[in-house]
Amino acid sequence: MKKTFCIVASMLLVCTSCVTKKKYILAENGRLEAIGRAEELKEQLGKCGDDNNQLSVRLDALLRDTANMGRNIRNYQTMLNTNMSEQDKLNSLLNQKMNELDERERTINELQDLINAQNEKVQNLLNSVKDALLGFSSDELSVTEKNGKVYLSMSDKLLFESGxxxxDKRGKEALAKLAEVLNKQTDIDVYIEGHTDTKPINTVQFKDNWDLSVIRATSVVRILTKDYGVNPLQIQPCGRGEFMPIADNETAEGRSKNRRTEIIMAPKLDKLLDILK
Known part of the structure; x- marks a missing residue:
């Protein structure tokens, strides 16, 4: 019995020793494997640290580039806004000048239309005066157009006796025919100018050639307005005396030409003057 117990105890001891060694070997292998993994992880961790440092460096560089780029973008935006403001100013100025040009062109066109209408009136007036005075000779009167006005020059022998x-009667006939034209032309101004030669005059009625030229002009105005109904507001008399000759006063023929009464007719310029203001 005792011998049997010893044998069983020995077997158990052997079995226990075998199990413990096997566990030990497994545990040792696990430990070694864990150490290897730890070293591998440590190596990977170090590598990750290096990568992280490189990424940090790159991140810092990117942040600096981004900051620089942001400043550049803001600078560009400021420049763009400045340029846009200048462009807006230029566009506004251009539009203003274009509007002024359009207004100027409209004014020019309007003026041109009025000038054309004035020229047409002058030509119609010239033809009307010529037609009305066809019965008079060139020695008695002449009708011309100059600078947009119609000039009727009537010699003193047609209108007045010397001094x-x-x-006289013949002169009144001419003024009557002229009045027929003037009464149909209510939008014209009429200037009556008396002219003399250089021979001095000094009588009870006329102190000098100024007197003679002025009174002759007013005599024509009275006949046109009182006898033939021309509007007095259309007519303005004045005397020029001897100071606007058209010929040489040294000859009898020249002095005869200088002794004249000029009736100057011009369409009213009110509309033109209004545009030019």
Missing amino acids: SARV
């Missing part, structure tokens, strides 16, 4: 301011 007189009284209009």
